[in-house]
Amino acid sequence: MSHVVAVLKSAWSSLNLELKNEGSVARDHLASERTFLAWLRTSLSLVSIGIALTQIFQIPSLVGHKSLSQRAHLLLLLQQQQQSGDYLEADDALLPREVHRDLARLGKPVGGAFIILGTIVLLLGCRRYFVVQGQLTRGKFPPSKLSISITAGLAGALIIAATSVVLVGERT
Secondary structure (H helix, E strand, O other): OHHHHHHHHHHHHHHOOOOOOOOOHHHHHHHHHHHHHHHHHHHHHHHHHHHHHHHHOOHHHHHHOHHHHHHHHHHHHHHHHHHHOOOOOHHHHOOOHHHHHHHHHHHHHHHHHHHHHHHHHHHHHHHHHHHHHHHHHOOOOOOOOHHHHHHHHHHHHHHHHHHHHHHHHHHO
């Protein structure tokens, strides 16, 4: 038990850093914290995009499913009929489920990839924060080339993939 407490104290003391505020020490560390928060915002944005893509590509299959959406379509048709005076058959307005099945199948992997990228960005941001903090205590500053290159490359690939899925969906 005492070994566990010693390990926890050691871990806490390595995370709890107190520096003397000389020159630009406070400014540099606060800038590093703001940079970490930017990584966090980027991560949350990517995860949100992934969740949105996954949900958006499920909507056509739900709308085309008669048991789930027939009442909503009938209400919509009644409103359209009252406004335009044109009477439509209820089955004509329902989207065919088969047309959107492939689109929904592509949406999940692309959305999942954005969620994974958001997690990777968060991990890169955490690593970057602690590397910079350690280097700043030694009076150095490491430029971040690799993490930015990885993030930009993966995000670009996912944006191209999402765009192609959307364009394929417009053709159907």
